[in-house]
Amino acid sequence: MKRVITITREFGSGGRTIAKELANRLGWEYYDYSLIAKIAAQSGYAPEYIERHGEDITSWNMWNMGFFSLSDSLFLAQRKVILDLAEKGNCVIVGRCADYILEDRTDVLNVFIYADEAWKKDRIKTIYGENEKDFDRRFKEKNKKRASYYKYYTGHSWGRAWYYDLCLKTSSLGIEETVNILQSVIVS
Amino acid sequence: MKRVITITREFGSGGRTIAKELANRLGWEYYDYSLIAKIAAQSGYAPEYIERHGEDITSWNMWNMGFFSLSDSLFLAQRKVILDLAEKGNCVIVGRCADYILEDRTDVLNVFIYADEAWKKDRIKTIYGENEKDFDRRFKEKNKKRASYYKYYTGHSWGRAWYYDLCLKTSSLGIEETVNILQSVIVS
Numbered sequence: 466m467k468r469v470i471t472i473t474r475e476f477g478s479g480g481r482t483i484a485k486e487l488a489n490r491l492g493w494e495y496y497d498y499s500l501i502a503k504i505a506a507q508s509g510y511a512p513e514y515i516e517r518h519g520e521d522i523t524s525w526n527m528w529n530m531g532f533f534s535l536s537d538s539l540f541l542a543q544r545k546v547i548l549d550l551a552e553k554g555n556c557v558i559v560g561r562c563a564d565y566i567l568e569d570r571t572d573v574l575n576v577f578i579y580a581d582e583a584w585k586k587d588r589i590k591t592i593y594g595e596n597e598k599d600f601d602r603r604f605k606e607k608n609k610k611r612a613s614y615y616k617y618y619t620g621h622s623w624g625r626a627w628y629y630d631l632c633l634k635t636s637s638l639g640i641e642e643t644v645n646i647l648q649s650v651i652v653s
Numbered sequence: 654m655k656r657v658i659t660i661t662r663e664f665g666s667g668g669r670t671i672a673k674e675l676a677n678r679l680g681w682e683y684y685d686y687s688l689i690a691k692i693a694a695q696s697g698y699a700p701e702y703i704e705r706h707g708e709d710i711t712s713w714n715m716w717n718m719g720f721f722s723l724s725d726s727l728f729l730a731q732r733k734v735i736l737d738l739a740e741k742g743n744c745v746i747v748g749r750c751a752d753y754i755l756e757d758r759t760d761v762l763n764v765f766i767y768a769d770e771a772w773k774k775d776r777i778k779t780i781y782g783e784n785e786k787d788f789d790r791r792f793k794e795k796n797k798k799r800a801s802y803y804k805y806y807t808g809h810s811w812g813r814a815w816y817y818d819l820c821l822k823t824s825s826l827g828i829e830e831t832v833n834i835l836q837s838v839i840v841s
Contacts, residue, residue, distance in 0.1 A: 579814050579815060624813060626820040650830065650834070
């Protein structure tokens with residue numbers, strides 16, 4: 466019986482929208498930005514700092530092996546909040562290596578959400594109306610940083626199927642169908 | 654509208670069982686061993702040779718770059734049969750890099766089926782009753798060869814999510830639920 470869903474997602478893939486809608490349908494809690502408030506309250510970090518660095522790792526921190534960095538400290542604060550939330554159950558947690566942090570639990574469904582490059586870019590432009598010039602750089606950087614953060618703290622390669630129970634490509638399946646699949650896995 | 658499903662699967666994951674049941678439910682053709690007879694008829698290779706080498710690549714062939722090998726010739730024969738079958742549509746094709754061979758078609762759903770190591774081993778032992786001594790070696794070799802073959806002819810890493818529309822872990826979802834998910838994607 467699964468009581469927690471973790472969503473690891475590419476920037477632009479619609480993973481957050483899926484997580485929100487899924488939580489809504491199941492009547493479960495949904496944690497993404499709301500996680501930031503909880504981490505802030507427990508750790509003393511400013512919400513802005515958490516939002517900016519909670520899933521990014523700077524190149525300085527990446528090569529700062531053997532030293533305990535601010536990034537490590539934030540990771541540990543996030544870890545504690547995620548462990549507590551999973552203990553309560555009935556929640557969908559987006560990002561922040563939650564799949565790895567909860568790997569010892571048997572009641573967690575781990576999902577990877579991804580999409581074709583062109584589809585992700587189109588989606589972001591439609592939602593945020595990015596201007597063309599900065600967009601490509603920011604898009605590439607954001608996904609790269611997310612993958613690097615994941616690799617650094619989990620040792621796992623982003624998007625390697627074995628770390629997840631399901632990997633779903635939203636550019637093929639669509640947002641609605643992806644939510645349907647995940648809902649059916651939980652309620653069946 | 655999807656008219657073809659390709660199933661890339663780990664040895665022991667239940668991918669073949671899933672493909673068969675899915676084809677049965679959809680009323681589609683199912684090609685695995687039956688593909689061998691077609692390849693034999695069109696190419697002149699003996700069915701036994703195709704079964705043995707149709708998804709394996711020997712280390713000699715792997716390093717034999719630049720020379721056209723028997724393995725390459727068999728791959729091309731398989732490729733032609735798979736392209737013809739996809740053109741007819743309404744079929745489930747197991748293995749043989751069908752996802753890569755059909756990458757230019759938009760009516761193909763590509764699926765990767767995998768499972769935890771212990772689950773796969775248990776499943777194979779239950780079905781084939783392997784003796785413990787040879788088993789571990791054969792199990793490891795079979796999955797390694799399949800991944801090497803795939804990498805050699807597609808250039809893609811086995812199990813990297815982006816190459817598939819769905820990746821489903823049978824040790825988490827079960828065979829039945831996995832078939833349900835794929836059926837719902839096609840009929841929805």
